[in-house]
Amino acid sequence: MAILPHPLMIIFVTLLSHTALSASAAAATYNVERLGAKADGKTDSTKAFLAAWAKACASPKPVVVYVPQGRFFLKNVVFGGKCNNNDVTFRIAGTLVAPSEYRVIGDAGYWIFFEHVNGVTISGGILDAQVLCVFVQTLGFSNSKNIKIMGLTSLNSQMFHIVINGCNNVKLQGVKVSASGTSPNTDGIHVQASTGVTILNSQIGTGDDCVSIGPGTTNLWIEDIACGPGHGISIGSLGKEMKEAGVQNVTVKTATFR
Numbered sequence: 001m002a003i004l005p006h007p008l009m010i011i012f013v014t015l016l017s018h019t020a021l022s023a024s025a026a027a028a029t030y031n032v033e034r035l036g037a038k039a040d041g042k043t044d045s046t047k048a049f050l051a052a053w054a055k056a057c058a059s060p061k062p063v064v065v066y067v068p069q070g071r072f073f074l075k076n077v078v079f080g081g082k083c084n085n086n087d088v089t090f091r092i093a094g095t096l097v098a099p100s101e102y103r104v105i106g107d108a109g110y111w112i113f114f115e116h117v118n119g120v121t122i123s124g125g126i127l128d129a130q131v132l133c134v135f136v137q138t139l140g141f142s143n144s145k146n147i148k149i150m151g152l153t154s155l156n157s158q159m160f161h162i163v164i165n166g167c168n169n170v171k172l173q174g175v176k177v178s179a180s181g182t183s184p185n186t187d188g189i190h191v192q193a194s195t196g197v198t199i200l201n202s203q204i205g206t207g208d209d210c211v212s213i214g215p216g217t218t219n220l221w222i223e224d225i226a227c228g229p230g231h232g233i234s235i236g237s238l239g240k241e242m243k244e245a246g247v248q249n250v251t252v253k254t255a256t257f258r
């Protein structure tokens with residue numbers, strides 16, 4: 001004789017199915033390859049990334065910008081402007097490659113730059129700066145909030161690898177930074193004029209400061225950091241200008257230096 005399922009079991013399975021469907025429908029995904037990016041390391045994919053960003057900003061629901069495996073060449077790019085979405089994740093399985101010639105970026109001062117954004121997450125991936133020209137930062141966030149940088153690797157920058165400037169509530173975890181021990185100005189993570197920044201479980205090797213802390217930084221937590229080569233964790237520029245804001249409430253816990 002067949003055994004009928006208990007009514008409560010039917011309700012439970014129905015709820016699970018509904019939850020799974022809701023979760024799958026909650027986030028839209030934009031694959032940069034489908035928008036014209038090429039994973040050959042030489043074709044300019046900047047327009048495809050900007051197209052994905054525009055779609056993400058226009059979406060009323062969470063969005064994943066997906067970068068598949070391969071090497072994607074990007075010129076200097078700004079992600080910002082009017083963005084109505086506060087839940088955008090860049091899920092990077094591949095490598096973003098910078099121009100190797102100075103004239104491509106010129107005096108822009110940055111390679112990948114986010115400004116006035118809220119709720120952006122960068123998950124995984126490699127940023128290969130290919131020893132960019134001097135005074136070009138690899139990845140920058142400015143005047144933004146609720147930012148996460150998780151499992152990202154930054155290679156071969158010729159200046160700051162990651163810059164957090166004028167931001168609120170930023171978490172960096174599992175970040176790996178690598179530059180030659182003889183390279184100048186290659187600070188791993190620079191934090192300035194920001195509050196509520198947390199740096200966890202990261203490995204930073206550079207020719208300059210592993211973490212540099214600039215004026216106006218408050219409530220900075222650094223934990224489980226492996227630094228080397230590099231100049232350690234530095235608080236700099238204090239008192240250089242009379243109008244500079246001070247640094248307050250910095251905690252460093254379980255850091256190793258070599």
